[in-house]
Amino acid sequence: MKYWDSFSCGATGGGMYNTKRIVDTGGVGAGGAVEACTYSPVPAGFFITAYSSVSDCDRTSATSDYHNRVALVRLTGLPAGTTTTVCGLSPVPTGWSVVSRSKSVACQQYKYGIPANDNTMTIRKS
Template structure:
């Protein structure tokens, strides 16, 4: 009967190598996982929380791990809350900003900018669909700007207020 010790050693070596190159830490669920901060966020995923994990090395003044969520199964028009530092998937738009401490990259908090964005999936919506989105200085491909307006939910600065039109209503053509 072959010994399992070499297999266990190989598994441990692979786990350590994974941490060095930033592969995922042990997954918690199929649609979310925690990875070291140096790992790129894959296409179709968003960052939803920053934390400290000693498997990713000794923490400094910033968190060294991030929880990412797979969003490819979110239905058209569906929403997801993501940290503002997260890459935005293609075909998604911001509908609101807000402050949440779990999206602070700093371990010591900040009163600077908002840290979370609410994203809406514009992919697959039928013609004639209308959505209010933040920013939208130019309409996403396949969409037209119907109107511009001021929206407190679209102010990026934590304690700011809109001083000009910072949101738009868009319609899919």
């Protein structure tokens, strides 16, 4: 994913970039990982494993106190008994159960400080 201004997409220089590049995740296998900008919808079957920041995911020329990129893992198709850790801001995936919860700076959307609450979950596929 990447945001930028392009004259072919209209007026530029208004503070919000008017163009973005997207990635097809259809070929990503079970357990495969991709990265996406936080402003994009999470593809079906993928879950967030970490937040970070990168200039390509800035939607505007302004700065932000929040991370703008997510690391995603595809859980669909993983075998029963698989255990993995994902950010716990989303509901527990269907067919998975929570083994434990904990705090992790990697799963915090805000760039500064430490998490106040458990924000990760280790899950196991039934």
